[in-house]
Amino acid sequence: NAGVTQTPKFRVLKTGQSMTLLCAQDMNHEYMYWYRQDPGMGLRLIHYSVGEGTTAKGEVPDGYNVSRLKKQNFLLGLESAAPSQTSVYFCASSEQGFDSETQYFGPGTRLLVL
Amino acid sequence: AQSVTQPDIHITVSEGASLELRCNYSYGATPYLFWYVQSPGQGLQLLLKYFSGDTLVQGIKGFEAEFKRSQSSFNLRKPSVHWSDAAEYFCAAGYGGATNKLIFGTGTLLAVQP
Numbered sequence: 001n002a003g004v005t006q007t008p009k010f011r012v013l014k015t016g017q018s019m020t021l022l023c024a025q026d027m028n029h030e031y032m033y034w035y036r037q038d039p040g041m042g043l044r045l046i047h048y049s050v051g052e053g054t055t056a057k058g059e060v061p062d063g064y065n066v067s068r069l070k071k072q073n074f075l076l077g078l079e080s081a082a083p084s085q086t087s088v089y090f091c092a093s094s095e096q097g098f099d100s101e102t103q104y105f106g107p108g109t110r111l112l113v114l
Numbered sequence: 115a116q117s118v119t120q121p122d123i124h125i126t127v128s129e130g131a132s133l134e135l136r137c138n139y140s141y142g143a144t145p146y147l148f149w150y151v152q153s154p155g156q157g158l159q160l161l162l163k164y165f166s167g168d169t170l171v172q173g174i175k176g177f178e179a180e181f182k183r184s185q186s187s188f189n190l191r192k193p194s195v196h197w198s199d200a201a202e203y204f205c206a207a208g209y210g211g212a213t214n215k216l217i218f219g220t221g222t223l224l225a226v227q228p
Contacts, residue, residue, distance in 0.1 A: 004157070040123070042204060042218040043158075059215075090157055100146045100165065100208050103216070105157030 002026055004106035006091050012112045013081040021076040021109050023091030031094045032074040033058070033103065034066060036087040043090065049074055050097075081113045116140055118207050120219035127195050128227045135190040135222050137205030146208035147188040149179055152221075153201045161203075164188060175199070200226045 045058030162173025
């Protein structure tokens with residue numbers, strides 16, 4: 001039981017390049033989330049999904065897209081990376097709604113955009 | 115707008131000393147309250163959570179937190195800190211209904227002196 005895994009662990013991009021971050025969970029959770037963590041700002045929700053085939057915007061969605069084609073996977077895409085997207089990205093999942101349920105986090109992806 | 119405040123950015127305690135990390139939340143209704151811990155290079159792990167009932171909540175690793183409605187606070191405590199407790203601690207509040215979001219504080223970084 002691996003929990004929540006993220007790929008890759010670290011990535012360096014040049015401005016304008018694109019990439020996809022992969023999140024996978026093996027707990028059969030309905031809800032999945034993408035957060036970014038920046039110094040002094042805590043975690044901010046980028047996008048989330050309430051089930052397979054669904055996605056919704058969070059607090060800071062601009063510049064990102066997501067897809068959830070399979071229940072266990074949640075992909076975060078950056079179409080044209082910008083230095084402002086340098087951050088640590090965390091994926092999380094929970095059984096149901098995220099206001100009351102425990103969220104399980106992946107180890108994070110550290111992204112540097114030059 | 116809802117918010118979660120952790121007034122201490124950085125705290126240093128001696129090993130064996132007691133610890134209290136502060137957390138205050140805003141909004142009229144009592145949200146669901148959580149404490150998460152993030153060890154260096156890792157994702158967040160749930161320490162404890164409060165929904166209702168007994169205002170003193172026990173968590174993992176010897177941590178506890180006390181909910182005080184009159185002060186809109188949910189402070190985390192540990193009677194005797196171990197060197198392995200050095201980490202960043204995040205308080206979070208879950209607001210349901212139409213709001214339906216989980217808001218994180220900015221975190222408190224704990225250093226433990228030998």
